[in-house]
Amino acid sequence: MAELTIERKTPNVATPTKSRSLWQRTLRYKESYLLILPTFVLILIFNYYPALSALYHSFFEWNGANVNKFTGLTNFITMTQDAILWQSFGNLLKLTVVAVAISLTFPLGAAALIFHLRDLKFAYFYRVLFVVPIVVPSLVVLMIWRFIYSPNLGLLNEILKAISLETWTRPWLGDFNLALYAIMFIGFPWVAGIGTLIYLAGFQGIPAELLDSAAIDGANTWQRFLSVELPLVLSQIKLVVILTIIASIQSFGTILVMTNGGPGTNTMVPGLFLYRNAMQYNKMGYACAIGTVLFAVTLVLTYLNTRYLKSSVEFSGA
Amino acid sequence: MKYQKGLSRREFLKVASVTSVGLALAACAAPTAPAGSGEAAGATAERKVVRMYAQGLTPRARLETDRWDPPQAMLEMEKAYEEAHPDVDLEFIEDLPQGYDEWLVTQMSGGTAPEIVWYQRGFIARDYEKGWFVNLDPYLDQPNSYIEGNQKWKDAFQGPVIASGTAPDGHIYMITGDLVGTGVFYNKTMFDAAGITKVPETWTEFEEVQKVLKDAGHIPVSISMDLAGGVQLYGSWSTRIIQDVMYDHKMADLNDGKPVDRTWKPGENLPPQKMVRAIRDGKYSAEDAEWKEMLNILKGWSVHWPDGFWATPPDDVYRLWAEGKAGMAWLGSWMNKPVRNDPLVEFEWGIFPKIPTITEESSPFGGLDFPAMAGVGGVFQYALTSESEARGTLDATVDWMRFITAPKNLITLLNDHGGFAPGTVDTTGADPSLAVYTDMLVNLGAERIEPFDSMLSREFVDTMWNNLQQFLAGQIELDAMAQTTQADMKAAAEQLLSEHPDWA
Numbered sequence: 001m002a003e004l005t006i007e008r009k010t011p012n013v014a015t016p017t018k019s020r021s022l023w024q025r026t027l028r029y030k031e032s033y034l035l036i037l038p039t040f041v042l043i044l045i046f047n048y049y050p051a052l053s054a055l056y057h058s059f060f061e062w063n064g065a066n067v068n069k070f071t072g073l074t075n076f077i078t079m080t081q082d083a084i085l086w087q088s089f090g091n092l093l094k095l096t097v098v099a100v101a102i103s104l105t106f107p108l109g110a111a112a113l114i115f116h117l118r119d120l121k122f123a124y125f126y127r128v129l130f131v132v133p134i135v136v137p138s139l140v141v142l143m144i145w146r147f148i149y150s151p152n153l154g155l156l157n158e159i160l161k162a163i164s165l166e167t168w169t170r171p172w173l174g175d176f177n178l179a180l181y182a183i184m185f186i187g188f189p190w191v192a193g194i195g196t197l198i199y200l201a202g203f204q205g206i207p208a209e210l211l212d213s214a215a216i217d218g219a220n221t222w223q224r225f226l227s228v229e230l231p232l233v234l235s236q237i238k239l240v241v242i243l244t245i246i247a248s249i250q251s252f253g254t255i256l257v258m259t260n261g262g263p264g265t266n267t268m269v270p271g272l273f274l275y276r277n278a279m280q281y282n283k284m285g286y287a288c289a290i291g292t293v294l295f296a297v298t299l300v301l302t303y304l305n306t307r308y309l310k311s312s313v314e315f316s317g318a
Numbered sequence: 319m320k321y322q323k324g325l326s327r328r329e330f331l332k333v334a335s336v337t338s339v340g341l342a343l344a345a346c347a348a349p350t351a352p353a354g355s356g357e358a359a360g361a362t363a364e365r366k367v368v369r370m371y372a373q374g375l376t377p378r379a380r381l382e383t384d385r386w387d388p389p390q391a392m393l394e395m396e397k398a399y400e401e402a403h404p405d406v407d408l409e410f411i412e413d414l415p416q417g418y419d420e421w422l423v424t425q426m427s428g429g430t431a432p433e434i435v436w437y438q439r440g441f442i443a444r445d446y447e448k449g450w451f452v453n454l455d456p457y458l459d460q461p462n463s464y465i466e467g468n469q470k471w472k473d474a475f476q477g478p479v480i481a482s483g484t485a486p487d488g489h490i491y492m493i494t495g496d497l498v499g500t501g502v503f504y505n506k507t508m509f510d511a512a513g514i515t516k517v518p519e520t521w522t523e524f525e526e527v528q529k530v531l532k533d534a535g536h537i538p539v540s541i542s543m544d545l546a547g548g549v550q551l552y553g554s555w556s557t558r559i560i561q562d563v564m565y566d567h568k569m570a571d572l573n574d575g576k577p578v579d580r581t582w583k584p585g586e587n588l589p590p591q592k593m594v595r596a597i598r599d600g601k602y603s604a605e606d607a608e609w610k611e612m613l614n615i616l617k618g619w620s621v622h623w624p625d626g627f628w629a630t631p632p633d634d635v636y637r638l639w640a641e642g643k644a645g646m647a648w649l650g651s652w653m654n655k656p657v658r659n660d661p662l663v664e665f666e667w668g669i670f671p672k673i674p675t676i677t678e679e680s681s682p683f684g685g686l687d688f689p690a691m692a693g694v695g696g697v698f699q700y701a702l703t704s705e706s707e708a709r710g711t712l713d714a715t716v717d718w719m720r721f722i723t724a725p726k727n728l729i730t731l732l733n734d735h736g737g738f739a740p741g742t743v744d745t746t747g748a749d750p751s752l753a754v755y756t757d758m759l760v761n762l763g764a765e766r767i768e769p770f771d772s773m774l775s776r777e778f779v780d781t782m783w784n785n786l787q788q789f790l791a792g793q794i795e796l797d798a799m800a801q802t803t804q805a806d807m808k809a810a811a812e813q814l815l816s817e818h819p820d821w822a
Contacts, residue, residue, distance in 0.1 A: 176788075264788045
């Protein structure tokens with residue numbers, strides 16, 4: 001496929017005759033900096049300070065109240081010997097791989113289908129239909145899934161009994177082999193959400209001329225999707241993958257509500273383990289160390305994603 | 319793009335930045351008192367705000383989905399108190415359905431806790447050294463002006479009830495005002511239909527009754543051992559009472575040779591300090607025959623629980639019984655009012671006078687009645703936080719507590735809730751339907767060994783419940799469960815001894 005390169009016209013800006021120092025440039029635009037200063041202060045206080053405090057306290061035995069003793073790398077060494085933490089990372093890997101696979105398939109497919117609807121009214125209708133579930137609080141959704149999975153009163157087992165598949169009934173969230181997969185299944189068919197919207201925006205940004213050219217060249221629907229549309233939404237794919245990885249690593253609300261890490265520790269994830277150590281065991285220092293490691297993992301994965309998932313096409317407005 | 323004449327970009331930015339800074343400064347300025355009538359002007363004295371997390375007594379409006387009336391009496395108390403004390407503003411924190419411990423830790427760490435918090439008395443030993451709570455001894459020795467003739471506030475309570483808030487340092491850090499119980503609620507209609515004419519008195523009879531119900535297609539007993547609340551409740555209750563019977567012949571050994579009588583009075587059991595020493599000295603171990611027998615009994619009983627009981631949500635326990643799917647449910651006295659008023663309950667029901675006794679026929683360590691799964695401290699367990707001292711509202715907070723613990727007011731609150739009996743000396747007007755729980759407590763006494771929930775660390779008890787769930791679900795064998803638990807128990811005991819050298 002021919003590579004597209006469209007030159008950007010640079011605006012007519014007077015080139016400064018001499019270079020200015022950083023201080024001089026700052027003073028020149030001091031009103032702008034003053035306007036954004038409150039935002040920076042708030043970010044420093046509510047985002048950077050807690051993160052730096054966590055990094056600092058990860059080297060301490062700290063209970064958040066009356067114990068705050070420097071212990072060096074003890075917390076990190078303890079992590080290497082913590083079997084539950086290792087198990088939780090294993091669960092996290094499985095959950096993240098499946099979450100990424102899901103984010104690359106179902107919402108992408110749904111967005112492509114909506115994009116190709118000829119009737120714009122239908123396209124709008126389906127777009128709204130897939131977006132409306134976002135406004136439902138996630139806790140409500142999880143409580144409903146908990147009810148669905150309930151072994152004695154739940155919808156899933158009742159349906160299976162009704163269609164004579166009683167042997168298939170399970171304590172889904174209590175099955176030591178299936179609980180993690182039951183968690184992964186939450187949200188099926190995974191089309192409602194921000195991912196679909198992001199992909200749809202990407203598809204809608206593809207110039208119609210490119211699609212017309214592909215049609216003239218004799219490309220069928222599948223060839224057009226694979227060779228034209230997919231490469232042009234690679235930025236959106238990259239964004240969704242990054243967001244999915246970050247969300248997967250950080251979140252534990254689903255596990256907390258559905259299984260609380262059980263049965264046993266079969267659905268434990270690092271985020272929940274961190275939360276438990278901090279809030280229930282008062283081992284704040286250890287929890288900070290876990291948080292530091294999770295931050296490092298997220299940083300590495302984000303870097304790899306940004307580095308290796310590049311769009312092969314660049315284009316801008318004429 | 320060209321800007322129109324009259325306002326250049328630079329000028330616009332200047333105006334905008336000055337306006338923003340001005341707005342920010344104005345927002346940070348303290349509000350000025352509005353000019354008003356003489357009455358309003360006279361109230362310029364600072365109003366003290368006393369915030370309270372009242373837990374189960376938190377008043378709220380009835381919702382359409384409520385099947386019984388929620389508590390409301392605290393609003394009457396608030397109104398009466400504020401009318402008598404116009405300088406005090408009372409505020410109730412909304413009741414939290416989950417995550418209370420985490421909320422409390424966050425609030426205390428951040429210095430934003432309310433003046434009064436609900437607090438489980440069993441945890442006082444864990445947290446009293448953190449400086450979170452006010453030592454109430456001086457206040458308890460002063461009279462309560464809301465009780466006629468009262469010389470000391472603490473005399474209004476039954477001795478063991480108020481003493482239950484005592485920490486290992488000998489000071490009282492919380493006000494406990496009630497008694498809580500549990501009972502096996504049974505469906506009389508289902509029993510009659512199944513031909514069960516008598517409430518079982520022994521464990522053998524109990525197993526027969528459960529078998530009859532199971533054969534009739536019912537769930538015999540509704541219990542949950544799921545990790546999101548089930549095992550923390552039923553795991554705790556069941557191990558407490560079974561362990562007391564199993565270790566009955568060894569109680570003196572655990573207590574340095576002195577006998578331990580069953581009593582409903584807290585503080586006369588084997589507290590954490592003694593259990594930690596017993597673990598250290600090998601007198602109490604998860605590998606004891608008695609400990610393993612406790613697990614065997616639970617495992618044997620679990621065949622009569624709902625399918626997938628280790629994944630059954632705790633809310634389903636009551637629902638399965640109320641909808642007539644389960645013949646029995648082990649419920650707390652706080653379900654007293656719901657059960658009496660719930661339109662879902664369309665059958666005749668009753669409460670066992672006691673949990674059927676494990677005799678020697680059922681276990682080599684059997685023979686003694688179970689203790690009551692009951693005790694001091696239910697919904698009325700409150701601690702005053704050190705935040706009240708920091709904010710200068712301690713006197714107002716203490717006064718409010720004195721007001722609501724005056725027997726007439728306390729009993730009004732507890733009757734409105736419907737699930738707890740008063741722990742005051744004067745119990746005039748108490749709800750008679752709660753007598754079944756207090757009778758059990760007084761006649762049978764409470765467990766003598768400190769519950770696992772408060773015996774060792776929170777980390778240990780989480781591991782204990784995890785292991786118990788896995789054992790009951792058939793994932794690990796008895797010996798593996800005992801070995802793992804013993805290793806954790808020993809480590810937890812050693813940790814506590816290092817933190818509390820005086821316990822050695």
